[in-house]
Amino acid sequence: MKKIASLALLVAGAIHLIPLLGVFGAAPLASLYGTTPSEPNTLILLRHRAVLFGIVGGICMGAAFKPAYQWLGLTVGAVSVLSFLLLAWSTGGFNTHLQRVVVADGLALVCLVAGAVARARSERGLACI
DSSP, X not given: OHHHHHHHHHHHHHHHHGGGGGGGOHHHHHHHHSOOXXXXXXXXXXXXXXXXXXXXXXXXXXXXXXXXXXHHHHHHXXXXXXXXXXXXXXXXXXXXXXXXXXXXXXXXXXXXXHHHHHHHHHHTTOOOO
């Protein structure tokens, strides 16, 4: 069902748009991640990261309304959340703010997998439960 894929992309897109607030500087970044960049280079990198999350979120949200782009959105979203989850898992020792990001990305991953399964079943003409 394309509607399930669309809903999954909307949820994943919304989750990816939240970090876009970090583009506004150190205070929003501290609120999001529980840490304040201690020098300008780190601030620049984290603000740029916020822009990239905005792009990923925009791709997911746009794909929710354009079925021809749903696989692109599902793939981009999945690569984003999987890479973060793998980095968090392999590094460990993160704070409670990043724990919230892990939970949100876990939710996004579940949605994206469900959306991909629904989309694949729809393309094969199989009913979705």
